[in-house]
């Protein structure tokens with residue numbers, strides 16, 4: 001079922017009042033770990049990034065292909081990520097939902113967003129000269145059509161701000177096969193794009209207020225920070 005917002009955008013019925021929190025941050029900054037922590041809270045629907053789809057679409061691995069040859073496969077991966085992110089934003093299917101007494105949780109926490117896929121990763125491929133102009137133009141046309149015609153509400157962005165060095169260490173520890181070739185410079189470029197977008201606010205539209213949590217700490221200290229910020233996060237506020 002669908003309806004239209006006052007701006008004429010397509011809206012998924014029943015989703016109008018759901019609070020949407022996006023957890024943003026560099027690769028291996030601790031987003032999934034954060035989502036796993038909050039998944040223990042009642043009435044929160046948790047949606048992690050569909051990385052398994054990006055690693056296996058009908059037997060193909062666009063994530064792996066992109067890291068091997070970004071110029072050839074960047075558009076393929078990013079087109080698919082844009083689709084799967086849109087699907088996540090619009091999905092009415094309940095994610096990891098603990099102790100939820102309602103049919104659909106009043107709050108959704110999701111890992112990244114269609115916005116960061118475009119403003120961070122597509123942008124990085126393009127700026128680093130690894131995405132041909134025509135691929136960037138086609139992806140941009142798709143993104144603009146989607147965001148102009150479909151309501152993709154986000155109420156709060158939680159930015160896990162971490163140093164690229166920390167991410168590099170954690171990435172090596174996590175040891176995802178496709179990511180073994182990621183150099184520190186790649187994480188530095190992603191970090192800079194995140195900082196320009198969410199801290200300096202000089203690059204692209206920021207679709208929601210931003211709550212910054214420093215994410216270089218060990219797990220125990222991160223949990224303390226999540227508890228200190230719990231009320232803000234669950235009320236969708238950064239103040």
Ligand SMILES: Nc1ncnc2c1ncn2[C@@H]1O[C@H](COP(=O)(O)OP(=O)(O)O)[C@@H](O)[C@H]1O
Nearest residue numbers: 027028029030031032033170174217218219222
């Ligand atoms: N605060 C932390 N301190 C140390 N290691 C962490 C911390 N948070 C996450 N990790 C580990 O770092 C790796 C990346 O974390 P993950 O949550 O998967 O990051 P992301 O989802 O942002 O890519 C995982 O191996 C995870 O267990």
Ligand SMILES: Cc1cn([C@H]2C[C@H](O)[C@@H](COP(=O)(O)O)O2)c(=O)[nH]c1=O
Nearest residue numbers: 026027028049051081112116117121179
């Ligand atoms: C959104 C997005 C992600 N990727 C890549 C970056 C990482 O290798 C994985 C996601 O893993 P993370 O630990 O959750 O950061 O996917 C990409 O290349 N393009 C994108 O738009």
